[in-house]
Amino acid sequence: xxxKIIILVLLAVIVTMLISVLFTGCTSNNNSNNVANVKLEGxxxxxxxxxxxxxxxxxxxxxxxxxxxxxxxxxxxxxxxDNYGIExxxxxxxxxxxxxxxxxxxxxxxxxYDLYDTQFDVGISINWDGGTNQYTRSFEPxxxxxxxxxxxxxxxxxxxxxxxxxxxxxxxxxxxxxNLIAENVKIHVIARDDGGNENYxxxxxxxxxxxxxxxxxxxxxVPYDLDDTRLDLSITVIWNNGTNxxxxxxxxxxxxxxxxxLDIMTHYEHYKLFVGYVSTVNFIFQxxxxxEANNVxxxxxxxxxxxxxxxxxxxxxxxxxxxxxxxxxxxxxPYDFDDTHLDLSITVNWDSGSNNYSESYEPKIFF
Numbered sequence: 001x002x003x004k005i006i007i008l009v010l011l012a013v014i015v016t017m018l019i020s021v022l023f024t025g026c027t028s029n030n031n032s033n034n035v036a037n038v039k040l041e042g043x044x045x046x047x048x049x050x051x052x053x054x055x056x057x058x059x060x061x062x063x064x065x066x067x068x069x070x071x072x073x074x075x076x077x078x079x080x081x082d083n084y085g086i087e088x089x090x091x092x093x094x095x096x097x098x099x100x101x102x103x104x105x106x107x108x109x110x111x112x113y114d115l116y117d118t119q120f121d122v123g124i125s126i127n128w129d130g131g132t133n134q135y136t137r138s139f140e141p142x143x144x145x146x147x148x149x150x151x152x153x154x155x156x157x158x159x160x161x162x163x164x165x166x167x168x169x170x171x172x173x174x175x176x177x178x179n180l181i182a183e184n185v186k187i188h189v190i191a192r193d194d195g196g197n198e199n200y201x202x203x204x205x206x207x208x209x210x211x212x213x214x215x216x217x218x219x220x221x222v223p224y225d226l227d228d229t230r231l232d233l234s235i236t237v238i239w240n241n242g243t244n245x246x247x248x249x250x251x252x253x254x255x256x257x258x259x260x261x262l263d264i265m266t267h268y269e270h271y272k273l274f275v276g277y278v279s280t281v282n283f284i285f286q287x288x289x290x291x292e293a294n295n296v297x298x299x300x301x302x303x304x305x306x307x308x309x310x311x312x313x314x315x316x317x318x319x320x321x322x323x324x325x326x327x328x329x330x331x332x333x334p335y336d337f338d339d340t341h342l343d344l345s346i347t348v349n350w351d352s353g354s355n356n357y358s359e360s361y362e363p364k365i366f367f
Contacts, residue, residue, distance in 0.1 A: 035070035038063055038099060038126050042106075047143045048179060057111045057304045063126060064104045071099040076107060082117045095308055099128070110364070113141055122195055147182035149174055149210060150239045151246045153263065156253040157323045158224075159290050161197060168252045169223045169324045170305040171286070173264070174206065175215045182210040183240040191222045194230040196360050199223055210239070215264075215284075217326055243309050258293035260321060260348050260356050269335075269365040275347060279333045279363045287321040293350040294320050301345040302333045310334055310342070317348070 031321040042062030047055065049204035061078075065071045073094070080089035087233050089111050099105060113120070124135040153173045172189075176182050185207050200222045207216050224231060235246040266283040272278050287293045296318045302311035311333045318327050333344060 009020075017351055018240060020208055025216075030276055034069050035067050036065055036099070036128055036131060037067035037133075038070050038071050038074055038128050039066050039133055040124060040126065041104070043122075043137050045139055047140070047141045054112050055115055055141075055143060056210065057113055057120070059109050059111060059122070061109075062104055063099070063106045063107065065099040066194040067088050067100050068101050071102070071128040072132075073129050074105070075127045077127065078109065079123040080111055081121045081123075082113065083119040084117075088113065091342070092171060092286070113322050115143065117141060122177075123341050143179075145180045146178045147176055147180040147210075147239060147242060148178035148244070149185055149239050149242070150177050151237065151248075152215070154233075154248050154314050154336070155263065155286060155288055155324075156250055156252070157288055157290050158252045159323060162255060164221075164223065166224055166252070166254060167225055168250075169217045169219055170222055170233070171217055171324055171326070173215060173217045173284075174210075174237060176210045179212050181261075182214070182242070184208060185210050185216070185237065186237045186329075187218060188236040188238065189220055191220075192232045193228045195228075197229070206237075219324060226254070228252060252277050254290065257289040258287055258291045258321075258323075258350060258351075258352055259289035259355070260287050260293050260296055260317075260350050262346055262348065262359075265325070265344075265359055266339075267361055267363070269363045270367065275334065277335050277337055277365065278364070279335055281331055281333060281344075283329045283331075284348075285317060285321075285327045285329065285348065287323055287325050290323050293352070296321050296327070296348065296350045298329065299347040299349070300331065301346075303343045304335060304339045305341050306339075321350070325352060337365075339363060 005331060019248045040061060041064040044060045046058045048058065077091040078089065078091055079087060081087050095105060119138060119140050122137040126133045151172060152175045154170065156168050156170045158168050159168065162196065186203060187206050188203040189200060190198065192198050206218055210216060222231060230249055230251055233248045235248065237244045262283060264288045265281065267279055267281045268279065269279050297314060299314040300311065301309065304310050317329060321327060341360050341362050344359045346359065348355045
């Protein structure tokens, strides 16, 4: 009897030990999976021609944390070599935020290249606290000549007069985003109110020739009733070898006010003899109010990434700016080649108001 009891006790101890070992093994296995794993999940490229006269390959990367814990201090290192073995790009990008499990980051870079480059070899290293992944990709830059007239922006202001009643002046801004001249550019605009009634239907010649990156604005006048809460626009842009369609809606708001706004800001960089590196900045201002803005002036301050003031100027933009009117302004800002960004403080003043803007950009010069 005692022997049976001893045997049963020994069996119980053995079973307990086996269960403990199995449990410990499962726990250890689960802990080994608690890692971050940032992988390259997407890679694409698109080639364009940009002013002033250089070819650019726009590369897009998608990084995703395929692990089950947060990836800290994610860093992306990219090296690109052309078909002649010359390294044309070498950059390290650090992401400030951590990357949670399954979270994605999309990173884009612009790589200048020559038209005779036939292949790029890309080396990609993804590093984070506790891990790294390395990838190689190769691709052929494919530059295509095309024109692409796009609707860049749409603005509107409403007014009233005794002969026409309530009207919405709609300003359409178009740009050729392609690298080939667009010919015989036309637009066809249909406007309907919130009840589906057609208030406007016209096809107009926009411009005979629209060069790459050239901007062209066109204004239409759409009648409406004061109780209309919405106007729906169907806009078709037609040129010699393409077409684009857009659907836009806005609420007509009739107010007596002037409102001069910074509508668009663009820039390009170049080198001037005896001056050095300069950034040419183009501004488009528009009175988006319903009354005339008088004595419009602008004050612009530019600082480099070290906080040094590199530009400070105030100038008269226009003595008066009627509703919907657009005014272009260009200025030149000097900078150093190692400046990574320029910060602009822009103030627009007129007799009855002012607007303030803060804009930042990276000066990019290509040789």
